[in-house]
Amino acid sequence: MRTLLFFCAILISIVIYFGLLEFLTYVGKGETLGPTLGPVIGYFILSKLLEMLFMALFFMLLFSSIISALSFLFLDEELSTLMASPTKIITIFRSRFILMTIDSSWMTMIFFAPVFLAFATAMRAEALSYLLFILFLCLFVLLPNICGAGTAVLLSSFFPVRQMRKVFQFLSILVLTGLVFFIRSLEAEKLLNTKHFEKVSDYLLSIQLPLSAYSPSVLIHQSSMHLFNGNLKAAFSNIFPLIIILVFGLLALNILASKYYRSAWQFSLEALDNQILGMEWLRKILIWPLKYFKRDFKVIAEKEITTFLRDPAVFSQIFMMGAIILVYAYNLSILPLKDIPSFYSKSTNNALVFLNGPFIGFIISAISMRFVYPSISMEGRAFWSVKSSPISPQRIMFIKFTLYLFPMLVLSLILCTITNTLFEVSHSYMLWLSYFNVIMITFVVTSLAIGVGTVFANFSADSALKISGSYGGFIFMILSGLYIINLIILELYPMYRTTFFKNNLDLGYASPSLFWINIIIIFVCTASWIYIPFKKGLNAINAYEPD
Amino acid sequence: MNRTEPIIRFTNIQKKYGDFAALKPINLEIFKGELFGFLGPNGAGKTTLIRILTGIIKATGGTVSIGGFSLEKEPESAKRMLGYVPDRPYLYEKLSPLEYFDFMGGLYNVKQSEITSIGEKLLKLFDLWNKRNDLIESFSHGMKQKVAMSAANLHKPDILVVDEPTVGLDPKSVKLAKQFFKDMTLEGKTIFLTTHTLSVAEDLCDRIAIIRSGEIAAIGTLEELQTKASMPNNNLEDIFLKITEEENLPKAII
Numbered sequence: 001m002r003t004l005l006f007f008c009a010i011l012i013s014i015v016i017y018f019g020l021l022e023f024l025t026y027v028g029k030g031e032t033l034g035p036t037l038g039p040v041i042g043y044f045i046l047s048k049l050l051e052m053l054f055m056a057l058f059f060m061l062l063f064s065s066i067i068s069a070l071s072f073l074f075l076d077e078e079l080s081t082l083m084a085s086p087t088k089i090i091t092i093f094r095s096r097f098i099l100m101t102i103d104s105s106w107m108t109m110i111f112f113a114p115v116f117l118a119f120a121t122a123m124r125a126e127a128l129s130y131l132l133f134i135l136f137l138c139l140f141v142l143l144p145n146i147c148g149a150g151t152a153v154l155l156s157s158f159f160p161v162r163q164m165r166k167v168f169q170f171l172s173i174l175v176l177t178g179l180v181f182f183i184r185s186l187e188a189e190k191l192l193n194t195k196h197f198e199k200v201s202d203y204l205l206s207i208q209l210p211l212s213a214y215s216p217s218v219l220i221h222q223s224s225m226h227l228f229n230g231n232l233k234a235a236f237s238n239i240f241p242l243i244i245i246l247v248f249g250l251l252a253l254n255i256l257a258s259k260y261y262r263s264a265w266q267f268s269l270e271a272l273d274n275q276i277l278g279m280e281w282l283r284k285i286l287i288w289p290l291k292y293f294k295r296d297f298k299v300i301a302e303k304e305i306t307t308f309l310r311d312p313a314v315f316s317q318i319f320m321m322g323a324i325i326l327v328y329a330y331n332l333s334i335l336p337l338k339d340i341p342s343f344y345s346k347s348t349n350n351a352l353v354f355l356n357g358p359f360i361g362f363i364i365s366a367i368s369m370r371f372v373y374p375s376i377s378m379e380g381r382a383f384w385s386v387k388s389s390p391i392s393p394q395r396i397m398f399i400k401f402t403l404y405l406f407p408m409l410v411l412s413l414i415l416c417t418i419t420n421t422l423f424e425v426s427h428s429y430m431l432w433l434s435y436f437n438v439i440m441i442t443f444v445v446t447s448l449a450i451g452v453g454t455v456f457a458n459f460s461a462d463s464a465l466k467i468s469g470s471y472g473g474f475i476f477m478i479l480s481g482l483y484i485i486n487l488i489i490l491e492l493y494p495m496y497r498t499t500f501f502k503n504n505l506d507l508g509y510a511s512p513s514l515f516w517i518n519i520i521i522i523f524v525c526t527a528s529w530i531y532i533p534f535k536k537g538l539n540a541i542n543a544y545e546p547d
Numbered sequence: 548m549n550r551t552e553p554i555i556r557f558t559n560i561q562k563k564y565g566d567f568a569a570l571k572p573i574n575l576e577i578f579k580g581e582l583f584g585f586l587g588p589n590g591a592g593k594t595t596l597i598r599i600l601t602g603i604i605k606a607t608g609g610t611v612s613i614g615g616f617s618l619e620k621e622p623e624s625a626k627r628m629l630g631y632v633p634d635r636p637y638l639y640e641k642l643s644p645l646e647y648f649d650f651m652g653g654l655y656n657v658k659q660s661e662i663t664s665i666g667e668k669l670l671k672l673f674d675l676w677n678k679r680n681d682l683i684e685s686f687s688h689g690m691k692q693k694v695a696m697s698a699a700n701l702h703k704p705d706i707l708v709v710d711e712p713t714v715g716l717d718p719k720s721v722k723l724a725k726q727f728f729k730d731m732t733l734e735g736k737t738i739f740l741t742t743h744t745l746s747v748a749e750d751l752c753d754r755i756a757i758i759r760s761g762e763i764a765a766i767g768t769l770e771e772l773q774t775k776a777s778m779p780n781n782n783l784e785d786i787f788l789k790i791t792e793e794e795n796l797p798k799a800i801i
Contacts, residue, residue, distance in 0.1 A: 299653025303639060303646075310641040310682070381637035385698070388601040388631045389654040390623040545604040547635070 009110075009478050017114035017121075024049075024122035047225055050119050053112070054217035054224075058144055060108055065148025067465045068104035072096045073149065073261070074156055074268045075462045083265060093257040101145040103466075107474055109141065123228035133227055136239055139246060140220040146249040153256055156264040216242060279309045296391055300399045304375065314371070314378075314464045321367050325415065328363060332356075332422045353425045354495065357437030358484045360415045364408060364438070365445050365480035372404045372449035373476050374467035376541070377457045384546045393541040397450060397534065405446045412438040433495075437487065440522075444483045444529040451533025452476040455540045460547070483529050490522045553612075554579045554628075554706060554737050555600065560609035562595050562761075569595045571761045572609060577739055579705075582732045584752035585741045588791050592761040593741040594634060597710050600739070601631045614705060627655060630699030634711040634741075636691040640684035644670060644694045647683060648701055655702035662701055669697035673723065688715035696724070707731060709740040713747055725751060749783040757790045765790050 028046050030038030073079075073096050082092050116137070120130055223238035286305050290298045308314055376397075379386060386396060416438045425431050456472025467473065494515055553576035562570040570592045577583045587593045598604045600611060602622055611618040616625035638647055645666060652662035670676045673693040683691060692715050699707060707728075713721045728738050728751055742748050748755055749769065756766040765775055765786075773779050776786045 295653050295656050299650045302653075303642065303650045306646060307639060307641040380639075381635075382639045384601075384603055384631075384633055384637065385639075385651060386654065387603050388626060388629070389651070390626040391654050392623065543605075545598070547637075 008482060009474075012478060012481060013110075013114040017118050020115060020118035021121050024118055028122055046119070046122065047221075050224065051217065051221040053115065053119075054140070054221045055215060057108065057112055058140075058215070058217045061105060061141060061144035062147055064108060064469070065100065065104040065145040066151050067148075068100040068469075069145075069149045069152035070156070071463050071466050072100035072103065073152055074265055077462060079265065083262070089262045090254065090258050093261050097145070097149050097253075097257075100149065101142065103469065104145060104148065105141045107469060109137075110474070119224075120228055123225075125228040126230055128232075129227045129230065132232070132235070133224060136220060136223055136227065136235075139239065139242055140216070142246055143216050143242070143249065146246070146253050150249075150253050150256055153260050153264055156268055157260050216245065219245075279315070283309050296395065297399050297402070300391075300396065301403050304400070304403060307378065308371075311464065314374075321370065324363060324366065328359070328415075329418055329422070332419055353420060353423050353430045353434050354491075356419050356423065357416070357434050357441065358488055360412055360419070360438050361441035361445065361480070361484045361487075363415065364412050364442055365477060365484075367411070368404075368408065368445050368449040368480070369468045369473050369476055370464070372408070372446055373453040373473055374461075374464040375400050375404065376450065376454045376537070377459055377461055377467045378464055380459055380461075381547060383459055383544075387544075387546060394538055397454065397538055397541065401446060401450050401534070404450070405443065408442050408446050409439065412442045433491075437491075440487060440526050441484060444526060445480050447530040448476055448479050448483070448533045451535075451537035452479060454537030455533075457540065457544065459544075479533070486525060486529070487522065490518060490525060493518045552579045553577060554581075554614055555739065556612040557596070557600075558610045558612070560596070560599060560606050560611060562592075562599060562604070563607045568761055570599075570606075573758075573761075573763055575756065575763065575766070577737060579737055580732055580735045581753050582728060582738045582751050583740070584748035584755040585739065585758065586743075586745070586748060586755060586787060587741075587758035591758045591791075593758055594710055596758070597631075597708055597739070597741060601629060601708055602626050627702070628705045630702065630704035630707045632692070632696045632699045632707070632709045632712060634714060636688070636695040638683045638691055638694060641682060643680045643682055644675060644697070645679050647694060648698055651698040652701045657702045665701050665703075666697065669700060672727070673697060673720065689717060689720060692716060693720065696727075704736070706737045706739065709738065711742055712740055713742060713744050721747075745783045745787055755783070757787060759791050 024046060027049075028039065028042040030040070030042030030045070073093070076096075079092075079096075116133070117130075120133060125133070219238060219242040223235045223242075226232075226235035226238060283306055286309075287302045290301050293301070387393075413435065416434055420431060420434055425434070452472055452475055453467075456470065456475065458467055458470060458472075461467045461470075555575075555577040557573050557575040559572040559574060560570060561568065561572045573596065585593050585596070595604070599606045600613070600618075602618055602625070611625075613625040614628045616628070618625045639650070642650065648662050648666040649659075652659075652666075657665075667676070670679055673696070675690060675693055675697075678686070678690070683694060686694065692712075696709070696712070699709075709728075712724055712728075716724060725747065728740070731738060732753075740748075740752075752769075754766065754768055755772060757764045757772075765772055767775065769783060772783070772786050772790075773781065776789050778786055778789060
């Protein structure tokens with residue numbers, strides 16, 4: 001099973017690599033702008049895209065590293081043993097820092113690897129450049145982790161980590177602000193819209209300007225561009241400031257850790273007197289309707305809602321997810337379709353609606369990874385109380401599935417309605433298809449999250465963040481992606497047929513049957529995608545033997 | 548105690564982890580109203596047997612019958628007869644004791660009014676009533692143990708399975724717990740407990756089984772064990788050490 005999933009991951013990476021390479025090669029040539037100007041502007045656009053990518057990577061790693069730092073530097077159970085040992089505090093800190101850096105970065109780097117490779121190949125980089133790029137990337141990855149660890153140590157000196165609500169609320173606001181700033185600073189829409197520039201020179205100037213002059217991503221971006229062009233000297237001279245920053249950063253982190261790490265860790269053990277804070281009113285509202293449900297459903301759902309609202313590490317992620325949704329809606333609202341009359345038509349909008357379903361699917365998957373996937377693991381070591389009770393494992397999984405399916409469905413339908421409104425979708429078939437897609441995707445993604453979350457359950461993990469960032473979380477995302485691709489591929493034929501219906505082309509005798517066979521295959525496939533992970537999870541939960 | 552009516556029956560129960568046999572085939576009957584003690588050195592298989600009994604882990608072979616219900620074929624009915632207090636009371640840390648009672652009571656389909664009244668009675672008994680709305684995460688090991696013990700009794704089980712009941716409890720709570728177990732057996736309930744505190748077993752248990760390397764080495768009342776060990780005037784500690792052969796350990800280690 002693991003080997004199969006590994007090969008699926010490799011396959012997806014290859015698809016991303018070749019798909020992106022094709023796109024980047026096309027953009028790089030700039031054929032529509034003529035043989036002289038085309039490659040010049042194409043090169044600048046590639047450069048700009050790479051810069052955006054580095055900036056996105058920096059933000060993602062920064063947030064991920066702060067979360068990992070809180071977990072690895074403060075919440076791990078083995079820290080008590082380490083702190084009680086005669087090991088130097090700085091040695092403990094350094095070992096934990098290495099672990100947190102690997103934990104916070106590996107998944108992001110795996111996702112970004114085929115993307116960076118595609119850029120390097122599109123720019124015809126030499127073999128040595130690939131090797132050096134890996135080295136540069138490692139240096140770049142270190143910086144957000146230094147910032148993350150430093151921030152965590154500083155914050156933990158003022159806020160008790162075990163009552164992380166305030167810390168995470170603070171972090172969430174920071175990230176939200178950072179994301180909004182980031183999105184605004186990109187102004188990606190201007191690259192497609194010549195209306196914003198009076199002259200070609202303005203456009204070229206705009207596209208060449210770095211997003212933020214003092215951002216560390218600019219340093220890695222510029223050195224990478226030189227690297228891909230074969231100018232090693234310029235590449236090294238551009239990466240040099242980053243190395244200086246890293247050296248100073250590591251020194252500062254060492255000083256910070258020697259001075260504050262032990263006291264911050266000790267402070268993290270303290271509990272607040274008033275433990276149930278704030279959200280009680282919301283909890284009461286949310287659990288109120290449960291009184292109309294069956295008893296076992298009611299108590300399990302109440303427990304899930306209560307622990308969710310009282311665990312700041314889980315609850316605060318709502319802010320981050322909210323930011324992702326906002327950014328998605330914002331991106332759609334600024335799509336400059338109507339500014340390109342030759343491209344824009346109602347059909348374009350309808351086609352985009354078809355692609356919008358999978359995008360919503362990815363958002364739902366990301367949210368499920370954070371909230372649904374850890375739900376079985378979050379039973380933690382208290383799982384014995386459920387396993388020794390008369391409730392069957394099947395019932396537990398079914399209750400969890402139903403419980404999470406409802407809010408995920410509501411969210412996906414809201415997202416679908418908002419985006420359909422933004423696209424001004426006119427074709428009723430496409431409108432209903434978009435709703436059908438998000439409903440199918442939500443059912444499968446929820447089942448996958450519960451099933452894969454059970455197969456890879458980690459009942460001893462100290463935080464939901466660690467659970468969702470684990471190998472199993474990665475597998476869940478890959479499988480969700482595979483289902484979405486599966487659904488789209490299966491829908492291509494019916495889509496094709498309906499387009500032909502519309503244009504009154506010859507259907508042939510076999511077409512209606514093929515159309516319906518295709519629809520049946522979609523349902524059978526979807527049912528299998530729901531059933532198999534659920535069944536696998538059930539087998540795993542039956543075989544699981546709690547400590 | 549009614550010795551004709553076994554309420555728990557283990558038939559050829561065994562548990563293997565790869566080639567290692569944690570439990571060799573065990574046959575054991577525990578009777579209604581009995582307070583049964585299960586003793587043994589560390590790693591002998593006590594907790595493994597208890598976890599099989601409570602349905603937390605599956606036996607590699609053999610059958611378990613609880614109150615006439617087969618644990619394999621009718622797990623829901625069999626488990627409904629049990630209340631379980633584990634040796635390490637891992638509970639839902641973000642719930643208060645009352646919320647935890649609601650949860651556990653709900654799993655056993657106990658009426659809300661009963662959960663409230665029994666929960667209040669037990670929390671008062673164990674001196675935790677003033678902590679009823681605090682989160683369990685702030686509780687000590689002993690306090691969690693008392694919450695777990697209270698929760699295990701919400702559905703008035705016929706059988707209470709207790710793994711190391713006195714670990715982490717203060718002397719007052721140990722006395723309370725012992726009295727609590729005695730009262731339960733007077734009501735006709737059965738108690739199956741494991742302990743390393745041999746004085747507790749000596750004080751409380753009607754019958755005692757001693758397990759060694761996954762096998763039952765001896766079983767019977769204290770008097771029967773004394774006879775079997777040919778130590779008529781010795782206490783349980785001496786008998787236990789003889790049966791488990793720990794008396795041959797070097798003196799420096801003992």
